[in-house]
Amino acid sequence: MSKNGFTRPKGTGESNSSPNLYVANCGPAVGLTHDAIKSAFQIFGDVIGVQSADDSGVRVIVCFAEDTAAQAAFQAWNEKSCPNLAGRVLHMRYSVPRPQKVNSNDSVVVSHSERELGIPGIHLMHEFITLEEEKELLKAVDERPWKSLAKRRVQHYGYEFLYEIRNVDSKQFLGELPSFVSHILQKIVSFPGLGDTSSKLVDQLTVNEYPCGVGLSPHIDTHSAFDDLIFSLSLAGSCIMEFRQYTEGNWNSPASSVVDAEELTKSAKPSNCTRKAVFLPPRSMLLMSGEGRYAWHHYIPHHKVDMIGDRSVRRGSRRVSFTFRKVRKGPCQCNYRQFCDSQLES
Ligand SMILES: O=C(O)CCC(=O)C(=O)O
Numbered sequence: 001m002s003k004n005g006f007t008r009p010k011g012t013g014e015s016n017s018s019p020n021l022y023v024a025n026c027g028p029a030v031g032l033t034h035d036a037i038k039s040a041f042q043i044f045g046d047v048i049g050v051q052s053a054d055d056s057g058v059r060v061i062v063c064f065a066e067d068t069a070a071q072a073a074f075q076a077w078n079e080k081s082c083p084n085l086a087g088r089v090l091h092m093r094y095s096v097p098r099p100q101k102v103n104s105n106d107s108v109v110v111s112h113s114e115r116e117l118g119i120p121g122i123h124l125m126h127e128f129i130t131l132e133e134e135k136e137l138l139k140a141v142d143e144r145p146w147k148s149l150a151k152r153r154v155q156h157y158g159y160e161f162l163y164e165i166r167n168v169d170s171k172q173f174l175g176e177l178p179s180f181v182s183h184i185l186q187k188i189v190s191f192p193g194l195g196d197t198s199s200k201l202v203d204q205l206t207v208n209e210y211p212c213g214v215g216l217s218p219h220i221d222t223h224s225a226f227d228d229l230i231f232s233l234s235l236a237g238s239c240i241m242e243f244r245q246y247t248e249g250n251w252n253s254p255a256s257s258v259v260d261a262e263e264l265t266k267s268a269k270p271s272n273c274t275r276k277a278v279f280l281p282p283r284s285m286l287l288m289s290g291e292g293r294y295a296w297h298h299y300i301p302h303h304k305v306d307m308i309g310d311r312s313v314r315r316g317s318r319r320v321s322f323t324f325r326k327v328r329k330g331p332c333q334c335n336y337r338q339f340c341d342s343q344l345e346s
C-alpha cells in the first residue's frame, strides 16, 4: 500500500491534470537517484521535489510547480524510452495529495472536565466506579438478552424506550431496576450538586452497546418522556460527546430524541449552532440536567478515532453505556419551551 500521501486523481481526462506525476520504472533501485530524476524532468519546468512512491525503489512521485509542466512531461515521456534516464520506458500517471481522513471531530474543542466544558447542568465525574465494578456490570449485561438495532444493541429496564415514538410506554412497567445496578443507584444519590434526594431519582435504564465507530445522532431526550436528571455511565470504551445549542431550534429540530443512530448523523452538519464537547472515559458518570439536558442536543460522532487537541484517541472495540432516567408522570414545565414537546404541543 502506498504511504507517500499521494493517490490517483478522481475522474478522467482533463480533470486528471495535476502538477504531480507518479512515475514507475524509475528510481534508486535501477541506478537513478532522486537528484538525477529531478534534473532530467527540469527540462519541462520547475520541479519542486522528487520522492519515493513506495518502498520498491522503482517508483517515484515527481512534483512540478505547474500543471502544464507535468502535462508536457507526460506527453513527451509516458510509455516511451527516455534518453535522459538511461533509456528506461517510464509508466506515468497523474497524482494528487491523498485526502486526509476526516476523523477530526470537525475541530470542536474537547474538554476533560465539566468546568472546562462550561454548560450549565452538565456534570462529569471520573472514576465513578472501580475497575472491578465495571467488569461486574459488563458481565451482568452480557448474560442478558440484547435487542439489536441497526448499528448498536440495547437493553431496557424499568420501562421500555420506544424508538418509533421517541418515548416510553409509561403504562408498561417492566419491574424494578435489576439488582446488579443497586450500588450505582446508591452512589447516584450522593452525586455532588443534587438537591432533595428523598424520592427515587431514576426508574428507567437503557443500556447501549456501541461497536467501534458507531455513535448516536444529535438529540435531546424527549422532555415529556423523562424528568430533569439524566445520568450516563460509560463502560469499556471511551468516546467524545458533543453538545450543540441551536440558535433556531424547536423541540424536534434537528432531532430531538433518540432515534436509531445512523438516520440523522449524515445530516448533522452543524451550521447554526454552538458546539462544545467532552471526553467520556470508561467508568465516568455524566449528569445532564437543567439547561444542558433541556436545551442542548447531545451527540456521539460516528468516529473510530476521536481527536482531542492534536492527540488521536482510538475508540475501543465497544463502548457500553448505562443511561439512568426517571419517567415523567405529568407534562414537562421547563423554561425551554422551544425544545419542549409538552409545551409546544399542548
Ligand atoms: O451513550 C450515552 O452515553 C448516551 C445515550 C443517550 O444519549 C440516550 O440513550 O439518550
Ligand SMILES: [Fe+2]
Pocket (backbone or CB within 6 Å): 219, 220, 221, 258, 298
Ligand atoms: Fe440521550
